[in-house]
Amino acid sequence: AQSVAQPEDQVNVAEGNPLTVKCTYSVSGNPYLFWYVQYPNRGLQFLLKYITGDNLVKGSYGFEAEFNKSQTSFHLKKPSALVSDSALYFCAVSSSSGTYKYIFGTGTRLKVLA
């Protein structure tokens, strides 16, 4: 069965500092991994994805994520946080086996402090 874990309910970081939001996953077959962001009263918006290829994936708004197969992790990173990055972040996984069922983690609230 597929599963995704986001171990931190909330991450606080000072503006200008680097940020990391953690995600680990479990799937059968090759993983397809995604990060989404949610602002208040809105649907989720796609940030970046890993399907195959380079382990470091670059996405929207300066975000990037590193795929680590041995640790089954896909942590979201940004070198310099902005106050406007404050939002709810979700990691999601699908798989090459089966029928593209997308499972989401519980979400991590990122708070960037000015």
Added chain:
Amino acid sequence: DAGVIQSPRHEVTEMGQEVTLRCKPISGHDYLFWYRQTMMRGLELLIYFNNNVPIDDSGMPEDRFSAKMPNASFSTLKIQPSEPRDSAVYFCASTYGVSPLHFGNGTRLTVT
């Protein structure tokens, strides 16, 4: 591209009433997903369709919940009868193959 369109945006109803949520996916997308978001349980997958056929409804909480996709441009999620614990934000999302999901803005359901 108007995106995924959900209606209504807000629904307030009394316990025991029937509730129908609607979704229009992006044209050309062959997968459609229904999710429910609550503070306690996060984002739960309820059911998803491929080419209008339900693939996995194991996340549907009870027989009170049902979903249909009569054609490629429309899907409904129905709750009958509704209960206060069904209060949540319900999202519809669509995609093509393994591409990223496109989400609607959700329907906030309140059952009193």
